[in-house]
Each structure stands twice: as structure tokens, then as C-alpha cells.
Amino acid sequence: xxxxxxxxxxxxxxxxxxxxxxxxxxxxxxxxxxxxxxxxxxxxxxxxxxxxxxxxxxxxxxxxxxxxxxxxxxxxxxxxxxxxxxxxxxxxxxxxxxxxxxxxxxxxxxxxxxxxxxxxxxxxxxxxxxxxxxxxxxxxxxxxxxxxxxxxxxxxxxxxxxxxxxxxxxxxxxxxxxxxxxxxxxxxxxxxxxxxxxxxxxxxxxxxxxxxxxxxxxxxxxxxxxxxxxxxxxxxxxxxxxxxxxxxxxxxxxxxxxx
Amino acid sequence: xxxxxxxxxxxxxxxxxxxxxxxxxxxxxxxxxxxxxxxxxxxxxxxxxxxxxxxxxxxxxxxxxxxxxxxxxxxxxxxxxxxxxxxxxxxxxxxxxxxxxxxxxxxxxxxxxxxxxxxxxxxxxxxxxxxxxxxxxxxxxxxxxxxxxxxxxxxxxxxxxxxxxx
Numbered sequence: 271x272x273x274x275x276x277x278x279x280x281x282x283x284x285x286x287x288x289x290x291x292x293x294x295x296x297x298x299x300x301x302x303x304x305x306x307x308x309x310x311x312x313x314x315x316x317x318x319x320x321x322x323x324x325x326x327x328x329x330x331x332x333x334x335x336x337x338x339x340x341x342x343x344x345x346x347x348x349x350x351x352x353x354x355x356x357x358x359x360x361x362x363x364x365x366x367x368x369x370x371x372x373x374x375x376x377x378x379x380x381x382x383x384x385x386x387x388x389x390x391x392x393x394x395x396x397x398x399x400x401x402x403x404x405x406x407x408x409x410x411x412x413x414x415x416x417x418x419x420x421x422x423x424x425x426x427x428x429x430x431x432x433x434x435x436x437x438x439x440x441x442x443x444x445x446x447x448x449x450x451x452x453x454x455x456x457x458x459x460x461x462x463x464x465x466x467x468x469x470x471x472x473x474x475x476x477x478x479x480x481x482x483x484x485x486x487x488x489x490x491x492x493x494x495x496x497x498x499x500x501x502x503x504x505x506x507x508x509x510x511x512x513x514x515x516x517x518x519x520x521x522x523x524x525x526x527x528x529x
Numbered sequence: 530x531x532x533x534x535x536x537x538x539x540x541x542x543x544x545x546x547x548x549x550x551x552x553x554x555x556x557x558x559x560x561x562x563x564x565x566x567x568x569x570x571x572x573x574x575x576x577x578x579x580x581x582x583x584x585x586x587x588x589x590x591x592x593x594x595x596x597x598x599x600x601x602x603x604x605x606x607x608x609x610x611x612x613x614x615x616x617x618x619x620x621x622x623x624x625x626x627x628x629x630x631x632x633x634x635x636x637x638x639x640x641x642x643x644x645x646x647x648x649x650x651x652x653x654x655x656x657x658x659x660x661x662x663x664x665x666x667x668x669x670x671x672x673x674x675x676x677x678x679x680x681x682x683x684x685x686x687x688x689x690x691x692x693x694x695x
Contacts, residue, residue, distance in 0.1 A: 298588070411585075421578055429534040429582045436538035474689060477535065485531040 278399050279333065284326040284509070285397040290406025292510040296517040297394050303524050304386045312528070313382045319520065320389050327397050334392045338385060348384065349377040395434075402504075404431035409504060428493075432484065440477065447472050533579035536567035540583045540615070541593035561648060561675075562682035564615045565622055565641040569690040573623030580616040587612075610655025614648035621647055638687040645679060 280286075285293070300319075307313055324334055338345075398406075408427035451468050458465040540563040568576040587594045594612065622644035629636060649672050657667045 426578075426582065426585070429531075429537065429578070430586055432531060432534035433538035433541070433582060433586060436535055437541060440538065440542055474693065477539075478693060481531045481535040488531065 279329055279396045280399070281327075281329070281397070283329075283397070285323075285393070286327070287509070288397075288513060289504055289506055289510045290398050290402045291410060291504065291506070292514050293394050293398060294403075294406055294410065295514060297390055299517055299521045300390050301387055303521055304383055304390070306525070306528070307383055307386075308379070308528075310379075312524075313379070313386070315524075316386050317382075320386060320393075324389075324393055327393060329396060333396060334389050338388055345381050345385065349381045400431050400435060403434070404428055405504060407431065439480065443476055443480070444469075444473060447476070532571055533567075533575045533582060536563060536571065536576070536579040537582040537586065539563045540567070540580070541586065559682065560615070561645060561679050562686050564619055564648070565644045565683065566686045566690060568619035568622030568644055569626050569637055569641060569686070570693070571619075571623065572627055573620050576619035576623040577616055580619045584612060584616065608652070608656070611648055611652035613655070614651030617651065618644035618647040632691055634684075634687045634691050637690050638683060641683045641687060645683065649675075 304316060307316055321331070324331060395403075404427045407430055408423050411423040411426055414423070447469055451465075451472075456465050456468055540560050542563075564580060567579045570576075571579060583593070594608075622640050625640040625643060626632065626637065629640070653667045653672055657664065
């Protein structure tokens with residue numbers, strides 16, 4: 271895996287230029303819709319919406335589908351579990367477990383909901399630079415009463431964007447450690463317990479070191495969370511309001527039709 | 530602060546390492562492990578904050594809740610109680626370990642069990658009220674299936690939190 275999935279791709283397309291707040295709110299709305307989707311029509315419609323929204327990003331559909339690849343096994347797993355665990359007439363059965371039509375149906379539904387969520391998140395991540403994303407989150411967090419928690423909205427937003435970045439990094443780190451240990455003669459199939467411990471120890475160590483490096487870098491650049499100015503100011507333009515309206519109309523239509 | 534972010538994303542990753550049980554609507558995940566580890570390693574303040582960050586990320590729409598769900602709907606759904614329990618569990622576990630003068634694997638383990646009980650009680654309470662189950666049904670569906678897996682995870686978490694300092 272040379273390329274990180276879920277990473278920012280620089281560009282100047284329509285979606286790149288939108289305000290990050292617009293994109294965040296749209297994703298929030300869309301994720302509610304996705305979780306409400308309950309039959310095949312809904313899924314097809316939502317998939318169409320995804321295609322439409324991904325067009326102005328100028329990245330090509332393939333880029334977004336790449337984000338799905340590391341999760342393929344997971345999808346398969348969800349699908350199998352869902353399809354085995356529901357009742358109905360069995361197509362074939364092996365002892366206790368069997369696969370029914372209802373089960374397959376439910377499995378397809380749950381899996382495709384999940385795929386859609388990942389795809390929408392992929393649009394957001396690949397068109398918004400991490401700096402803008404955290405800026406947008408910060409602006410939205412200002413509305414919450416955070417002083418009760420004893421933390422500023424700057425701190426919270428930077429933590430959110432760091433943890434977003436950590437997920438692909440942890441994945442990459444894990445792959446590297448697996449390869450390193452395999453080249454040292456680790457055999458997960460023959461000694462599973464020993465293998466797990468020889469993966470866990472370097473994993474814990476290297477993640478802690480990674481976090482330490484980041485905090486050192488922030489310290490040495492005099493990071494402080496009380497007040498910060500940013501290089502770019504966010505402005506809601508006509509396009510933003512326009513695209514938010516489109517998303518909202520879609521959401522309202524969706525719920526209206528489902529009633 | 531960076532460590533709080535780290536634990537938020539670890540909890541997110543933990544949601545994917547899961548062992549679903551066909552009999553129960555709540556999947557078993559590695560999340561409990563990371564939640565309590567965050568509480569015990571970061572202390573009450575930052576442990577709580579890291580869980581808040583995790584919940585906020587989920588609300589924003591990233592598929593990081595158990596089973597790849599996201600959004601406000603999950604937080605108010607039947608399994609939302611567990612998510613709310615995470616925040617309090619991390620706080621209490623951190624607080625207890627701050628009060629106690631010396632740490633050992635056993636002490637950490639006991640504090641984490643208290644945290645685990647908090648997660649369970651929040652989760653079970655919510656499950657009971659949303660899904661209209663009786664107390665015994667909730668115990669069978671929402672708590673008993675996880676206990677063995679979570680206990681094993683807690684031993685590991687207690688071991689790590691004693692061995693490594695942040």
C-alpha cells in the first residue's frame with residue numbers, strides 16, 4: 271500500500287473551494303439519511319446522490335473506491351454475520367446456522383449503508399485540507415458551551431483533526447510492523463499467541479512515540495489553544511448557501527417520500 | 530493533548546476490531562479496552578476529553594461507532610447508552626487512579642472494573658428504555674455476552690497501563 275487511503279488530494283475544483291462548514295453540515299445530514307435507508311430503492315437513490323456529489327470533485331470515482339479497499343474483509347464479515355443471524359426460510363443450512371433470503375437481504379442493506387458512509391466521508395476528506403477541516407470544526411464548536419469542560423474550541427478542534435489523521439497512520443504503522451516481524455520469521459498461523467504479542471509490543475511502543483513526536487513538534491512551535499489567528503478566514507459565499515440548500519432539499523424530500 | 534487525540538482515534542479503530550454475537554443487538558468490540566486505557570493512562574481530565582472528541586467525531590459523520598455507524602441518531606439509539614457511558618467511565622477510572630497512591634496490575638484492574646460497570650449500567654439502562662426489555666432480558670442481551678471478552682481485555686489494559694507511562 272503506497273498511498274494512504276482517506277487522504278487529502280490538493281485541487282481547485284468546486285468542492286475544494288466550498289466552505290468546510292458547508293461540507294461538514296452536509297455530511298452530517300447525509301449520514302442521518304444513510305442510516306435511515308431501509309430498502310433497495312433508498313440505497314440506489316443514495317448511491318446516485320454520491321455519484322452526483324463526487325462529480326464536481328474532479329478526482330474520479332476510482333479514488334473514492336480506493337478508500338473502501340482496506341475495509342473489504344470487514345464488509346464481508348458484516349455481511350456474513352448479518353445474513354446468518356436473521357430468521358426466515360433457509361436456502362441452505364449447516365447445523366445451527368443457515369443463510370436465509372431475509373438474511374442476505376439484511377446483509378446487503380447493512381453493508382451498503384456502511385459503504386455509503388465511508389464513501390461520503392471520503393469525499394469530505396479528499397477535498398478538504400486538514401487545516402481547513404479543523405478550522406471549520408473549530409468555528410462550529412464555538413457554538414457549544416465548552417468552557418464548562420475547561421477546554422477551548424481550538425484545542426478540541428485540533429484534537430479532532432489529529433485523531434482523524436491518526437487512523438490511516440495507525441493502519442500504515444500496523445502494516446509495517448507486520449511486514450517487519452514476518453521478515454524476522456514470525457509465523458502467525460503456527461504460534462498465534464506469540465505472534466500477537468510480538469505485534470502488540472512494537473505497536474504500543476511506536477504509537478506512543480508517534481504521539482510524543484507530535485506533542486514535541488507542537489510544543490516547539492509554541493502551540494497554545496487560548497487564541498489563535500488563522501491564515502485564511504472562512505467566508506460563506508453564494509455557492510455555499512446554494513449547495514447547502516440542495517442538500518437540505520434532498521434530505522427533506524427523502525424523509526417526505528419515506529413517510 | 531495529542532495523547533487524548535491518539536486515544537480517541539484508537540477507540541475509533543477499536544470499533545472495527547469486533548466480534549459480533551448473533552443473539553444480541555450490541556456487538557462486542559475492543560472499544561472498552563481503549564476507553565478504560567484512556568482513563569487510566571491519561572487521567573480523569575484528558576481521558577474524558579478524549580472520549581468527548583471520539584463522540585464528536587462520530588457525530589460529525591465519520592463511520593467510527595461500533596459497526597461502522599455514525600451520526601446523532603446512534604447516540605440516541607438503543608446502543609447510545611454505552612457511548613455516553615464511555616465518557617463517564619473514563620472519568621471515574623482516571624479519578625480513582627489519581628486518588629489511589631500506588632498502582633499495581635491488581636489495583637488498576639479493580640478500578641477498570643468499576644469503569645466497566647459504569648459503561649454497562651449506562652448501556653443497559655438505555656437499552657432497557659428504548660427496546661422495552663425487562664431487566665433480565667437486558668442482562669442477557671446487553672451485558673452477559675460481553676463479560677468474558679471484556680474481562681480478558683481489561684487484564685491486558687491493566688498490564689499496559691502499569692508498564693507504560695504517558
